[in-house]
Amino acid sequence: xxxxSQSPSNKVTEKGKDVELRCDPISGHTALYWYRQSLGQxxxxxxxxxxxxxxDKSGLPSDRFSAExxxxxxxxxxxxxxxxxxxxxxLCASSLLxxxxxxxxxxxxxxxxx
Amino acid sequence: xxxxxxxxxxxxxxxxxxxxxxxxxxxxDTTYYLFWYKQPPSGELxxxxxxxxxxxxxxxSGRYSWNFQKSTSSFNFTITxxxxxxxxxxxxxxxxxxxxxxxxxxxTGTRLLxxx
Numbered sequence: 001x002x003x004x005s006q007s008p009s010n011k012v013t014e015k016g017k018d019v020e021l022r023c024d025p026i027s028g029h030t031a032l033y034w035y036r037q038s039l040g041q042x043x044x045x046x047x048x049x050x051x052x053x054x055x056d057k058s059g060l061p062s063d064r065f066s067a068e069x070x071x072x073x074x075x076x077x078x079x080x081x082x083x084x085x086x087x088x089x090x091l092c093a094s095s096l097l098x099x100x101x102x103x104x105x106x107x108x109x110x111x112x113x114x
Numbered sequence: 115x116x117x118x119x120x121x122x123x124x125x126x127x128x129x130x131x132x133x134x135x136x137x138x139x140x141x142x143d144t145t146y147y148l149f150w151y152k153q154p155p156s157g158e159l160x161x162x163x164x165x166x167x168x169x170x171x172x173x174x175s176g177r178y179s180w181n182f183q184k185s186t187s188s189f190n191f192t193i194t195x196x197x198x199x200x201x202x203x204x205x206x207x208x209x210x211x212x213x214x215x216x217x218x219x220x221x222t223g224t225r226l227l228x229x230x
Contacts, residue, residue, distance in 0.1 A: 003158075033216070043205065043220035056216065091159065105151075105159035 002026075004106035006092050012112045013082055021077040021109045025094030032075050033095075033103065034067060038088035046090075049075065082113045116141045118208050120221035127196050127228055135191040135224045137206030143167075148182065148189045149207040149218065159205070165189065196228045 005024040013019050025032050034046040045059040049069045060066070064083075069075040079086055089110050095103040117140040127133045139148065150162040163173065165182050173180050177194045193200055203225045207218040 031216075035218070042222045043207075043218075045217045045219070048216050050216075059217070089157065093159070102161045102164070104161070107156060107158045 004092055004094050004104050006090075006106040006109050008109060009107065010110045010112075012114060015084060015113055016081055018078065018080045019082055019111065021079075021090050021111070023075045023077070023092030023094075023106060025073065025075070025092070026104055027073075029094035029096050029104075030072065031095045031097060031103075032069055033093040034075070034077050035091045035093065035105075036088045037091055037108070040085075041088075043091075046077070079111075082111075084113045087111055087113045116143075116146075116208050116210060116219045118206050118219055118221035120204075120206055120224050122224045123222070124225040124227065127226070129198060129228055129230050130195050132192060132194050133196050133226065133228075135193075135204050135206075135226065137189045137191065137221060139187050139189065139206070139208050141208060141210065143210045145210075147209045149209070150180065150189075150191050151205045151207060151220075153203040153205060153223070155202070162191075193226075196226075198228050198230055201226055201228045 004026055007022045030051045032049040035043055036046055037043045047060055047067045048056040064080045067077045089108040091105055091108045093103040093105040095101045119138045122136055125133055146167045148165045152160045152162055163180055170182050170184055179192045181190045203223045205223045206221045209218050
């Protein structure tokens with residue numbers, strides 16, 4: 001596609017359920033990033049993938065959060081046993097290279113945990 | 115630790131007015147990058163500019179200009195002759211060293227409202 005695509009655009013889930021958020025980066029982009037935007041914490045870095053290198057998971061807030069990137073393209077962010085504080089907009093971005101090039105963001109997935 | 119402060123929570127102007135959005139940053143790195151992003155109501159973050167710590171030259175792009183001053187750790191953004199379409203939330207961000215876009219530390223954003 002022309003841009004970074006995220007699905008679903010909105011997700012409402014019950015507390016304690018698991019959710020999966022999907023990101024389709026721009027074709028050919030080797031770097032992929034997940035950020036979270038919430039009222040209380042603003043925009044926070046979560047995780048970063050670059051090619052076949054081990055991902056940088058330093059921003060994941062707890063072990064309930066995990067992400068994978070299959071085939072160097074699509075990425076899935078999984079949140080297990082969701083809590084109300086997980087409610088936020090989850091933004092994905094991709095760039096052609098890790099550094100030195102512009103990152104393009106998707107429109108995000110708005111997650112609401114009730 | 116890195117930190118970005120955008121003290122202006124919301125700014126309201128009338129179309130054609132000039133407006134400056136302030137950004138102050140903290141970092142112990144000698145090499146770093148500074149960014150501005152625009153977030154319109156649709157939600158996606160739109161890249162506006164990246165500046166590395168060794169380049170203090172001010173930049174102008176159309177109605178947009180940026181003033182980077184290391185002496186005051188500031189990277190301010192000015193919109194000249196504002197337009198209604200400029201209404202959005204603007205974020206200033208910082209990344210360490212030569213990591214480029216890998217880990218951005220964002221400010222809390224400034225909401226700009228431009229009325230006709």
